Amino acid sequence: MKQQSETIKSANSERSDPTMLAKLEIHPAEEQDQQPSHELPGLREPLKFGGIRTLLADDSPLMRKILAQILSAEGGFTVVGSATDGLQALEHAKALAPALVLMDFDLPHLNGAQAASALKKLNNPPVVFIVTSDDNSNAREISKAAGADAFIVKSANLHAELGAKLHDWFGFKVQ
DSSP states (O other): OHHHHHHHHHHHHTTTOTTHHHHOOOOOGGGGTSOOSSOOTTOSSOOTTTOEEEEEEOSOHHHHHHHHHHHHHHOSEEEEEEESSHHHHHHHHHHHOOSEEEEOSSOSSSOHHHHHHHHTTSSSOOEEEEEESOOSHHHHHHHHHHTOSEEEEOSTTHHHHHHHHHHHHHOSOOO
16 A cells, blocks of 8 residues: 555656656555455446546547546546557556547557557457547448447537447446
């Protein structure tokens, strides 16, 4: 427990460091002599403490903000990290173990489909929604083949469409 608090203090002092998320140490609950405060990722209901752990991956700061606002409005979700490219999304997902990843298709380094494919090979893969302005059948097919669980087009109806998919996948009433 002492080691965890020291890690948190260290992370808080590095808040301005954009690589802070990668520096956080993760300690299994059994090493901390306490019960975990949440269930395993991938549940279809809000977690008791904090909500569905969610990672946002989009190279647009505005879109990351919009997605976070939608999740906040829906309730039951906690944004645990964000990434600006596909490689960073993969690294953050490995470190943070989100249950849900909202990812753009057009990302630098690894595109959303490539990152989704890698995420789906993890031991406990997250649910992956591709959220993109690239509304063509080729992007849809590539995303589906990569293992993406949903393909949502960024549009004026984004909140309604994303909310419906969240409800479908996580099985609780979205607000």
